[in-house]
Amino acid sequence: MRAHICQKCLAPSKFLLLHNTNTTTSPLIRRALPAITARRTFLTAFRKTTVEKDGEVRPPLPSESASPSDHSLYERSEGTRVLLKPNNLFHPMDESPSPSMRERAANIKRTAYCPHPHHRAASSPSHIKFTCPDCGIPAYCSEEHWAEDYQNHMLICDALREANEDDHDLRSGRFFPEFEYPGEQMDEAxxxxxxxxxxxxxxxxxxxxxxxxxxxxxxxxxxxxxxxxxxxxxxxxxxxxxxxxxxxxxxxxxxxxxxxxxVGAGKDIKGIRVxxxxxxxxxxxxxxxxxxxxxxxxxxxxxxxxxxxxxxxxxxxxxxxxxxxxxxxxxxxxxxxxxxxxxxxxxxxxxxxxxxxxxxxxxxxxxxxxxxxxxxxxxxxxxxxxxxxxxxxxxxxxxxxxxxxxxxxxxxxxxxxxxxxxxxxxxxxxxxxxxxxxxxxxxxxxxxxxxxxxxxxxxxxxxxxxxxxxxxxxxxxxxxxx
Incomplete structure (x- = not known):
């Protein structure tokens, strides 16, 4: 029977089941119940699995919690997935939940040098080792040099933090509606x-x-x-x-x-144009x-x-x-x-x-x-x-x-x-x-x-x-x- 019930009809039935368990079950809900139960069983089993691809921990399907305003964060632990919410995008790069971000932090520490004026004056370059706690980006060779040069670092710290959060947003697992592109432009527009x-x-x-x-x-x-x-x-x-x-x-x-x-081109022989x-x-x-x-x-x-x-x-x-x-x-x-x-x-x-x-x-x-x-x-x-x-x-x-x-x-x-x-x-x-x-x-x-x-x-x-x-x-x- 469930094959004959569309998703639009299932939606109100599922809402009533989730939010009002004392409501007398109507014929429509009784018909939809097997489909809803099967789907909830599938989602529960699916969330318990962890799929990793190219070293990235992939997020589960969006939560179908009864409360649409629930913004609780997914905990990071072995055997669970990571779904970063808008209020949880900031992470120090070398402690990021994303393996690719941690790898990038290690690459910065291998190749970049500390920008503190002391190294330029003494001609003694030193690799970056310390991560700024404000922007989460590896920035200086030590906490002392970071503190001494903090006035200069403040000029770019906010932009670095923004870039850090944007990179984590791409790896957050959220749906990106902004990447849906329109089609052909109308002549009148x-x-x-x-x-x-x-x-x-x-x-x-x-x-x-x-x-x-x-x-x-x-x-x-x-x-x-x-x-x-x-x-x-x-x-x-x-x-x-x-x-x-x-x-x-x-x-x-x-x-x-x-x-x-x-040029008035058409689909018939008379409308053929070069x-x-x-x-x-x-x-x-x-x-x-x-x-x-x-x-x-x-x-x-x-x-x-x-x-x-x-x-x-x-x-x-x-x-x-x-x-x-x-x-x-x-x-x-x-x-x-x-x-x-x-x-x-x-x-x-x-x-x-x-x-x-x-x-x-x-x-x-x-x-x-x-x-x-x-x-x-x-x-x-x-x-x-x-x-x-x-x-x-x-x-x-x-x-x-x-x-x-x-x-x-x-x-x-x-x-x-x-x-x-x-x-x-x-x-x-x-x-x-x-x-x-x-x-x-x-x-x-x-x-x-x-x-x-x-x-x-x-x-x-x-x-x-x-x-x-x-x-x-x-x-x-x-x-x-x-």
């Missing part, structure tokens, strides 16, 4: 790129009323939205806001492709952005419903930690670079190349390049960073040769300015700035901790700027004047 709030509202996201949830969702969406905010016809970057004249020319070419006029090639986005030096859930990148197709996209992730780390998910194919004459190709939908394809771009460029595999259909994106490339600048020296001239727009981001203002200075130093006079360097309106709202130096905080895609190879226009000259 224009997207507002003023800030995150207006974008999420006009894109019809579910209301996000919690700052932590907003930080979590922007951590992922910053990648496709940063790209879209530069290319879209309603972009917040215009001639009055950092876009240069050369930049207007480049984005106008892209927008001509991304916002085509409606489909333009896909817009290719070459994401160079890809790392974490290449492993984002594909529905995150698919937001581009919803904001540009009349266009198709081909995302090309390129870099030696573009398949890091994804070998079990998508093993690298063998390099064959048909697939000489072992590209991993994913068909996300009918209007988006993703290709991943575990290779340096300059190697691929020299083979001509992507020729020809077209500024109307192609753009390069460099998320936190570290062009001027001493540890990675040498890897970009061979790539930069080849990027400028394509004459396509190159969009770059930076973790911090210092990081972005260092990249800008490096490009000016290496290719002065050979490129045009399209978008003046500045703060990105769609940066990640979450703070990221540098494990090599916890005193350095950053935000994903904090800054944004753009450039391309200089184009020399032909000038008509009267021969008689020579």
């Amino acid at each position: 224009l997207i507002n790129f003023t800030n995150w709030d207006t974008l999420l509202y006009t894109r019809d996201y579910k209301a996000i009323n919690d700052e932590r949830s907003l930080r979590q969702v922007t951590k992922l969406l910053t990648y496709p939205i940063t790209v879209a905010s530069f290319m879209h016809e309603l972009s917040p970057y215009d001639m009055r806001h950092r876009l240069t004249m050369e930049g207007l020319k480049s984005v106008s070419a892209l927008r001509y492709t991304l916002h085509p006029p409606r 489909t333009p090639p896909p817009v290719r986005l070459f994401i160079l030096g890809a790392r974490s952005e290449s492993s984002l859930p594909r529905e995150v990148w698919h937001q581009l197709t919803h904001m540009f419903p009349l266009s198709t996209f081909h995302l090309v992730f390129i870099g030696p780390q573009s398949m890091m930690n994804r070998d079990a998910e998508l093993p690298l194919p063998d390099r064959t004459p048909a697939n000489p670079f072992g590209a991993v190709v994913e068909r996300v939908s009918h209007n988006m394809k993703v290709s991943t190349f575990v290779e340096y771009y300059h190697t691929l460029h020299d083979t001509g595999i992507f020729n020809p390049y077209d500024p109307y259909f192609d753009m390069f994106v460099l998320f936190h490339p570290g062009l001027g960073h001493p540890g990675s600048a040498a890897e970009w020296e061979s790539t930069l001239p080849r990027l400028l040769d394509t004459k396509c727009a190159i969009l770059c981001t930076g973790y911090t203002e210092e990081d972005m300015n260092r990249d800008v200075d490096w490009v000016h130093d290496k290719c002065k006079g050979e490129f045009d700035v399209l978008l003046e360097p500045g703060e990105n309106k769609f940066r990640s709202m979450r703070w990221d901790i540098n494990d090599g130096d916890p005193s350095e905080l950053s935000q994903g895609n904090w800054g944004i700027w753009s450039f391309r190879g200089k184009r020399y226009e032909a000038v008509k000259q009267d021969i008689g004047t020579i």
Whole structure:
């Protein structure tokens, strides 16, 4: 009989059973009783088991306590699961209930050095050993140095604590409604790129009323939205806001492709129309952005419903930690670079190349390049960073040769300015700035901790700027004047 009772009908019956045991049982409750009893028996047995995956202790199903306001915490003990509630997200990193957080704390202590001025003055670096009790992040070599330098640590202590709680929130086992993304944009509803709030509202996201949830969702969406905010016809970057004249020319070419006029295409023979090639986005030096859930990148197709996209992730780390998910194919004459190709939908394809771009460029595999259909994106490339600048020296001239727009981001203002200075130093006079360097309106709202130096905080895609190879226009000259 229970197979013929839907969940909506079971709900009031279960509520009456749980809250009023003295109520005379109605025919509906008698019919629903076997289903309710079986489900409660299953949940009781399920909660007693512990499932561990990849070293993480997984939480049980949400509690079905009779009191919906019950926020009691799950105790940590052997044989039970951990479900962190909003009021129990703060834990010292080295004493965290999450094994991955404890492992990260150990890595910080192995690699990071104490920031106390004494070590810089005496040239005697010492590894971090002491965890700040206020933020829960390993910060100094000893409690004495932490206390002596506490005035400087206070400047970042709150941000470190916030980052600590956000990391525990991701491992809390709660349901994340903020990661449910809307579909295609209605023609009548224009997207507002003023800030995150207006974008999420006009894109019809579910209301996000919690700052932590907003930080979590922007951590992922910053990648496709940063790209879209530069290319879209309603972009917040215009001639009055950092876009240069050369930049207007480049984005106008892209927008001509991304916002085509409606041609009256239909499903019958008379409605057949020629489909333009896909817009290719070459994401160079890809790392974490290449492993984002594909529905995150698919937001581009919803904001540009009349266009198709081909995302090309390129870099030696573009398949890091994804070998079990998508093993690298063998390099064959048909697939000489072992590209991993994913068909996300009918209007988006993703290709991943575990290779340096300059190697691929020299083979001509992507020729020809077209500024109307192609753009390069460099998320936190570290062009001027001493540890990675040498890897970009061979790539930069080849990027400028394509004459396509190159969009770059930076973790911090210092990081972005260092990249800008490096490009000016290496290719002065050979490129045009399209978008003046500045703060990105769609940066990640979450703070990221540098494990090599916890005193350095950053935000994903904090800054944004753009450039391309200089184009020399032909000038008509009267021969008689020579």
